[in-house]
Amino acid sequence: MSRSLDVLGAPASNAGDEFHEAWALGNALKLLDPATGLTELTVEGVRDAAETRDDANWDGVDCALYFDDNENHENSRVELVQLKYSVTGQHKSWTLARFCASTKKTGNNSVARRLADAFRGAIKGKDTGQVKASLSIKLVTNQPIAKNLQNTIAKAKNSELQGDDYDTLKRATGLGKNQLIQFCALLSLEGDENARAELREQNTNAIAELILSPVKDMVDNLRVRIQELLGPEGNRAVKRDTVLSWFNLGRGQGLFPCEPQLEPLSEVIPRTITETLASEVQKHSPVALHGKGAVERVRSDHEGGCWESSWTRLQASMSNAGCSDSATNLRWFFCGKERRQNHK
Numbered sequence: 001m002s003r004s005l006d007v008l009g010a011p012a013s014n015a016g017d018e019f020h021e022a023w024a025l026g027n028a029l030k031l032l033d034p035a036t037g038l039t040e041l042t043v044e045g046v047r048d049a050a051e052t053r054d055d056a057n058w059d060g061v062d063c064a065l066y067f068d069d070n071e072n073h074e075n076s077r078v079e080l081v082q083l084k085y086s087v088t089g090q091h092k093s094w095t096l097a098r099f100c101a102s103t104k105k106t107g108n109n110s111v112a113r114r115l116a117d118a119f120r121g122a123i124k125g126k127d128t129g130q131v132k133a134s135l136s137i138k139l140v141t142n143q144p145i146a147k148n149l150q151n152t153i154a155k156a157k158n159s160e161l162q163g164d165d166y167d168t169l170k171r172a173t174g175l176g177k178n179q180l181i182q183f184c185a186l187l188s189l190e191g192d193e194n195a196r197a198e199l200r201e202q203n204t205n206a207i208a209e210l211i212l213s214p215v216k217d218m219v220d221n222l223r224v225r226i227q228e229l230l231g232p233e234g235n236r237a238v239k240r241d242t243v244l245s246w247f248n249l250g251r252g253q254g255l256f257p258c259e260p261q262l263e264p265l266s267e268v269i270p271r272t273i274t275e276t277l278a279s280e281v282q283k284h285s286p287v288a289l290h291g292k293g294a295v296e297r298v299r300s301d302h303e304g305g306c307w308e309s310s311w312t313r314l315q316a317s318m319s320n321a322g323c324s325d326s327a328t329n330l331r332w333f334f335c336g337k338e339r340r341q342n343h344k
Contacts, residue, residue, distance in 0.1 A: 015196065019085035021226045022199035023140065024063055028226070029206050031240045040066040041238045043229050046080070046122075057121030060114025077134045080118045082111065084141040085196075093146035094139070094191065096165060100172035108172065111139060116173035119183045131182065138188045145191035157184035211247060222246055 024043050030036040040047065045058040047066070062083040069075040086092065094111075102110040115137050123131045155161040156169060159181055175183055194202070200219075207222070208215045225246050229236055244250065268274075 015087045016083075016085045017230075018196045019142070019199070020062055020083050021223060021230065022196055022203060023083055023193075024229075025222055025226045026199060026203050026206065027063065027065060028222075028238050028243055029203065029210070031238065031243050032210065037067045037069075038065055039068040039239065042066075042236050043226075043238075044236055046078075046118075047237055057117045059117065060111070061118050074130075074133070077136070078122070079136040079138055080115075080122060081138045081140055082115055082118075084111070084139065084143070086141075086143055090142055090195075091144065093144045094141065094149055094189070095146040096149045096152050096168060099149055100168050102172070108174065110172050112169065112172040113174060115139065115187065116175050116183055119186065120175070120179070123179075123182075128182065132185070135186055136188060137183065137186050138190060140190045140193050142193045142195055143191055145189045150189065153184045153187055153189065157181055157187075218247070 020043075024041065027038070028041055030038045031041065042064045043062065045061055046064045060082045061080045063081045065079040065081065067077045067079075084094075098111075100110050100112045102108045102113065119135075119137050122135050122137075126134075152161060152165050152169060156166070161169065170177075170180055173180060173183060193199075203222075204215060204219050207218055211218060229238065
């Protein structure tokens with residue numbers, strides 16, 4: 001039996017599931033980084049599907065990424081993502097014909113229709129301006145995106161698409177003229193995504209940067225957590241607190257680096273010593289230690305200084321600063337150089 005036949009059926013389906021799990025986990029880990037703006041992730045649908053009572057609109061949404069701004073709701077946005085993975089046809093491109101192809105004898109289950117259905121569900125009750133600022137529709141795949149499909153979408157969003165390609169796309173999406181233009185303007189086609197193994201390695205590295213416990217055990221545990229979300233009884237929604245609970249943490253103080261507790265100052269009174277200190281800090285690379293023990297230290301590595309003596313001096317305060325865990329393996333940055341020290 002040929003290799004291509006060996007991987008058809010259940011093994012190929014399992015590969016797609018593993019890709020889905022790895023991609024979802026990688027994005028779930030971003031919930032721990034406030035800089036990403038990501039506040040919630042859902043798998044197999046959207047968070048308000050129960051409210052819309054139209055689950056069919058969300059059949060094509062494998063993941064939804066929410067970037068909520070509670071202070072200014074107009075800045076909130078969501079990305080609706082469909083994932084496609086192929087084991088045997090990694091180099092098979094997504095053409096317009098393939099994008100619009102349906103395998104159902106009745107109805108339409110093409111990728112174009114499923115993404116269009118998600119778009120249709122997401123824009124209900126919103127005006128054009130709101131939709132443009134708050135919504136993205138994405139196809140993420142390990143296969144390349146053909147030039148003809150890219151060009152077709154680009155022309156459609158600029159009202160330049162005509163002829164057979166226009167008829168094919170319009171028929172596949174089931175959208176009217178104006179909605180098709182809007183849909184294509186919001187559509188992002190992301191091909192050549194990393195394979196499963198590469199995504200798993202990225203996740204392992206990301207987890208290693210966050211914790212000091214045995215990484216393999218944590219990677220396996222988080223993979224199971226994602227599988228549970230995708231199961232029939234899964235909650236499907238993940239927030240920052242959810243991910244912290246996966247790490248057995250109630251707050252982010254046990255992660256590396258832990259959440260800063262250095263609050264910005266207001267109404268600062270100018271002082272000569274403060275200006276002198278600020279000038280010195282700009283010349284040298286500081287280390288700030290902060291955490292549960294309210295320990296705040298700033299050290300600079302002066303030329304010719306001894307790193308080991310600095311470690312000895314600071315070692316006692318590290319456990320109180322929220323920078324260690326049960327593995328007793330401390331990692332920290334000193335003057336831009338990452339060093340590990342194991343102590344008992």
